[in-house]
Amino acid sequence: MKRRAICTDPSWAGRADCVHCAIRNRVLFATLTVDELNDALLEIDDLVYRSGAVIYRHGEAGSALFTIRRGMVKLMGELPDGNQRIVRLLKIGDVVGLEVAIGSPYKHTAITIGETELCRIPAPVIERLDISHPKLARQLMVRWQNSLDNADRALVEFSTGTAEVRVARLLLHLSSLSKDGTCVDIGRQDMGSMLGITIETASRVMADFRRRGAVGETGRGETCHCNVDLLKRIASPD
Amino acid sequence: MKRRAICTDPSWAGRADCVHCAIRNRVLFATLTVDELNDALLEIDDLVYRSGAVIYRHGEAGSALFTIRRGMVKLMGELPDGNQRIVRLLKIGDVVGLEVAIGSPYKHTAITIGETELCRIPAPVIERLDISHPKLARQLMVRWQNSLDNADRALVEFSTGTAEVRVARLLLHLSSLSKDGTCVDIGRQDMGSMLGITIETASRVMADFRRRGAVGETGRGETCHCNVDLLKRIASPD
């Protein structure tokens, strides 16, 4: 189930437009002017999904793409034999479901990690803006390249080396998303699915990291503190 | 070293334009008209690289992108600690170095597999066409999505499961590029680098496949014949 909300950001709660959005300079419409935006505003919803909610499923005809305002989204790739793997983790400012911009059905199943707030942008809005505002096309291309960089990173960093090295690299990646060393604890299941290892191995490595002081508790159960220097040394042994 | 050639395709040898190109409907300029193409023709070179040649290196400022007319290209991703991994294999009709279209430096090191013929398209040509012909922008987006699909596939199919399963899936992928069951033999080194396994393991699996009749010789040393049905059964065990 998903809950409808007209913007839950405290700084501009109650407004239904992107103009005053706190993360506007980081999202798809960064290059559009206020006037240009007004066309699209009426059709853009701000939605809050609970943790573990399915945004869309692999193969569905894509009717909209999304921008992440808060939280995180995992894209799941599925094998013919059933078991699946996390292909990418998307964070604040990232676009979910970019493929609908070229009329393609969704290529993954998108699931939220933690309570997540999304702006839902219907495909026709993109089409319309695309024709009238060539700058948006460039923004879309930048997004595609960004996704591609992430995908390549998942291959090179998160699918190569020992389990220990992979976990270290993932923790470094997650902690780089926030200023301080804190990073969201994404659960052993997701960790394993992202790194191509089992949940038991992920758990063992994390337990070992805790013993060695590479990670520590932050107090809140959802986050953990990372010893960046030590993790870096583990991630690329000289 | 690379050798300059004004189109080596026998069917239109000697011509210096794309209009009569045998694979034009599969490449970037498929949607452009003859008139629209004429602007760009003078600056587009047709180049033949020998096997194992470096087209460009990771981090270089991208001055051009390329279309593959013949042969194959591997994109190498590099880890900070030196060792590298094949991120993607590009085939006929694919674009190499798409990132220069948004002004980015090259994200990989691109190396040819077998003698390979490329059309070199300078970045300014893309920029110019992009402004005057909005259809090209869409073609570029389609290419990006294509690369993304390949990247995701590398993760889900080629980096998950046992070595046996991965090799089977790679052979199926390679054989799907040609009509019959033949597929280019990409060498154990590349095979391992693509699947995240060692050359010894790749060699052992291939030897086993030969014994079981999953692959056979074609006579020429560069290609091998695949038993698609058997490989499919190995690739996804029920």
Place this chain on the structure above:
DNA sequence: CGTAAATTTGAATGGATTCAAACGTGGTGG
């Protein structure tokens, strides 16, 4: 408070790596 789900830990197994050596092939120079 009690049940379901996620995490942790242990012990045995298995698959891939590592290190080593043998093999085949293509090219170079005597």
Place this chain on the structure above:
DNA sequence: CCACCACGTTTGAATCCATTCAAATTTACG
């Protein structure tokens, strides 16, 4: 033409890392 070297491939044996299966423990939540 053949010896010789370089290079990629193949095969073997020992080791190591991750998985599997199982059980215990903790956490989340109605």
